């Protein structure tokens with residue numbers, strides 16, 4: 001903690017040189033006695049005398065965290081913003097690292113340097129949103145050490161129409177602020193993404209999602225992939241008896257289908273498939289079967305798709321990633337994108353941006369070679 005209180009009205013900042021170490025100081029959160037600590041590794045801060053539980057300051061008071069929130073706070077303050085450090089929000093019972101008030105928004109900035117349970121992250125985020133605060137999570141070093149995007153890391157992902165999906169990282173040692181975006185999941189534990197360095201002075205632009213001025217680079221399109229390659233990949237996974245595929249194979253059997261009969265449309269891939277936790281073939285198969293269950297020449301609307309998604313989630317046929325910062329409509333657009341791909345193989349015809357006409361069922365195959373022949377000729 002960087003701010004302690006002397007009494008009910010006076011607060012002190014740890015870096016204040018005139019601070020009298022011997023006068024009693026208290027934790028603004030739990031009220032316990034704290035003392036000033038100045039070390040070689042950590043910037044000046046306050047620490048509890050007793051190790052008793054303190055709700056606000058029990059986790060993550062590492063050197064990185066202390067230094068980082070102080071720097072982020074100062075950068076915003078220097079630019080004349082209304083900011084508060086470690087301010088308590090009684091209606092939420094939460095204490096964001098930094099609270100920023102703009103003309104239109106209250107932003108709760110959390111500089112997250114330590115791992116935390118996913119449920120806790122989601123709960124905190126939803127609590128902020130429910131109470132009219134926009135939670136802006138900035139991740140510390142631990143989160144960017146490798147290219148993999150874990151289930152926890154995923155929960156910090158935000159989305160804007162201009163930039164797509166992204167998360168933000170701050171290195172409190174080098175003052176380097178970075179945006180990671182343009183995610184593409186290569187395999188179960190391998191991701192590709194782009195990052196872009198942002199000057200600390202532009203932190204406010206980033207918070208306001210003013211990406212136009214920050215990122216000039218156009219996002220990379222998903223590389224063109226041959227369906228045949230996806231098919232070979234699936235075959236390899238089956239041969240390696242990949243456990244993750246078992247539920248999918250079981251689903252096929254339940255509908256009297258096999259890997260051989262399964263439609264090639266399940267190999268059509270989308271850039272943001274990672275939004276769904278299941279193997280891509282599985283959710284696409286369910287969705288395709290739903291389309292095929294419609295009456296011929298029936299119009300499928302976006303509203304129909306939304307209610308399909310709701311039902312599929314309820315029946316656990318569909319498992320969406322936990323993304324508390326991403327709006328539902330972004331998930332819906334993934335299904336709309338997939339439906340748009342089905343135009344290419346004649347399953348549906350597009351009528352408008354929100355309406356499609358169901359045309360015919362996807363072909364099923366009786367042998368591998370017929371399927372391979374068709375796959376080799378298709379590129380998307």
Ligand SMILES: [Zn+2]
Pocket residue numbers: 027028029030031032048054055056057
């Ligand atoms: Zn405390």
